[in-house]
Amino acid sequence: MEAILQCNNLGKNYGSLHAVDGISFQVAPGRIIGLLGPNGSGKTTLIKMINGLLRPTSGEVLIDGKRPGVETKKIISYLPDCGYLDSDMNFKSSVALFKDFYADFDDKKAYDMLSRLNVDPAARFKTLSKGNKEKVQLILTMSRQSKLYVLDEPIAGVDPATRDYILQTIIANYNPQASVIISTHLIADVEKVLDDVVFLKNGQIVLYNSADEVRSKNGKSVDEVFREVFACSAN
Amino acid sequence: MAWSLNGSKPIYLQLVEEIRRRVITGDYLPGSHVPSVRDLAGEAAVNPNTMQRALTELEREGLLENQRTNGRTVTEDTEMIAQQKRNMAETEIRECLERMQKLGISAEEMISMIQKIEQSEQKPNEQ
Numbered sequence: 349m350e351a352i353l354q355c356n357n358l359g360k361n362y363g364s365l366h367a368v369d370g371i372s373f374q375v376a377p378g379r380i381i382g383l384l385g386p387n388g389s390g391k392t393t394l395i396k397m398i399n400g401l402l403r404p405t406s407g408e409v410l411i412d413g414k415r416p417g418v419e420t421k422k423i424i425s426y427l428p429d430c431g432y433l434d435s436d437m438n439f440k441s442s443v444a445l446f447k448d449f450y451a452d453f454d455d456k457k458a459y460d461m462l463s464r465l466n467v468d469p470a471a472r473f474k475t476l477s478k479g480n481k482e483k484v485q486l487i488l489t490m491s492r493q494s495k496l497y498v499l500d501e502p503i504a505g506v507d508p509a510t511r512d513y514i515l516q517t518i519i520a521n522y523n524p525q526a527s528v529i530i531s532t533h534l535i536a537d538v539e540k541v542l543d544d545v546v547f548l549k550n551g552q553i554v555l556y557n558s559a560d561e562v563r564s565k566n567g568k569s570v571d572e573v574f575r576e577v578f579a580c581s582a583n
Numbered sequence: 584m585a586w587s588l589n590g591s592k593p594i595y596l597q598l599v600e601e602i603r604r605r606v607i608t609g610d611y612l613p614g615s616h617v618p619s620v621r622d623l624a625g626e627a628a629v630n631p632n633t634m635q636r637a638l639t640e641l642e643r644e645g646l647l648e649n650q651r652t653n654g655r656t657v658t659e660d661t662e663m664i665a666q667q668k669r670n671m672a673e674t675e676i677r678e679c680l681e682r683m684q685k686l687g688i689s690a691e692e693m694i695s696m697i698q699k700i701e702q703s704e705q706k707p708n709e710q
Contacts, residue, residue: 569590
């Protein structure tokens with residue numbers, strides 16, 4: 349089966365700064381991948397290239413065999429780090445917008461997921477707590493029947509119960525034909541949900557392996573290995 | 584039911600042990616249906632592929648049987664289950680013996696302590 353995501357010597361530089369420095373890797377369907385690395389390691393630049401928001405300066409990125417464009421945007425469901433919903437909209441109006449915009453959007457599923465939360469579909473987003481906004485954004489993202497879900501920091505800044513809910517939603521929506529890329533700093537929370545992990549350092553891949561392989565090779569959790577690989581001296 | 588998983592060891596191995604434990608204790612009875620991969624993965628809050636790997640491993644051992652469209656069932660081979668119970672108990676006992684030896688407590692001391700503790704726990708029932 350064709351890789352859902354393929355990066356071939358993919359690079360993005362800004363003058364002498366190599367934000368993404370010639371990386372090559374592929375993601376098969378049915379995998380949940382953790383994209384892990386410190387701030388400034390190139391994660392967001394890579395994510396933006398996958399979504400066609402930035403153009404590579406070298407190499408290529410292919411989604412389901414195609415270069416980023418209208419056809420790939422149809423099959424990628426992207427949850428950006430920052431809130432992207434208009435604060436005057438509510439769940440009802442954003443479901444209508446998504447349904448209009450995306451052929452693969454399942455509004456019944458969206459309402460079903462929302463019904464399990466204490467969120468009023470008519471409440472404007474500006475009135476929702478941060479946690480509820482995160483949950484709503486995730487529901488909208490996961491209600492699409494996409495081939496690639498790209499979640500940038502889906503559990504940042506929310507309480508542990510909300511984190512659990514978000515991770516449960518990601519697990520429950522697992523589909524062997526689709527893959528999920530989760531970019532996060534909260535490795536300890538997320539690692540049990542990951543098939544594979546990618547460590548990005550200074551725009552390069554320093555590790556790409558299954559999470560269980562990392563554990564058995566090192567006798568440590570992915571979180572602990574990460575801390576060793578990216579340790580900074582406080583002295 | 585809570586799954587307490589340690590991030591430092593391969594998750595799929597821990598899932599194998601927990602499901603084995605559930606078969607041994609009778610939480611999953613012989614011949615009964617095991618929940619689906621999806622349900623178990625959700626319950627354990629782990630990746631479905633990891634859970635699938637654990638279930639496949641248990642099928643390979645013969646503790647679980649794959650009924651294709653009918654899902655998975657626990658084996659009806661009660662002798663195998665009893666043997667697994669003995670193996671698990673033996674492993675726990677060996678580990679405990681080792682820890683006690685490190686404390687400087689011999690096997691004989693340990694046996695007499697176990698008997699004392701067991702008796703003191705039975706006393707309230709004898710009144």
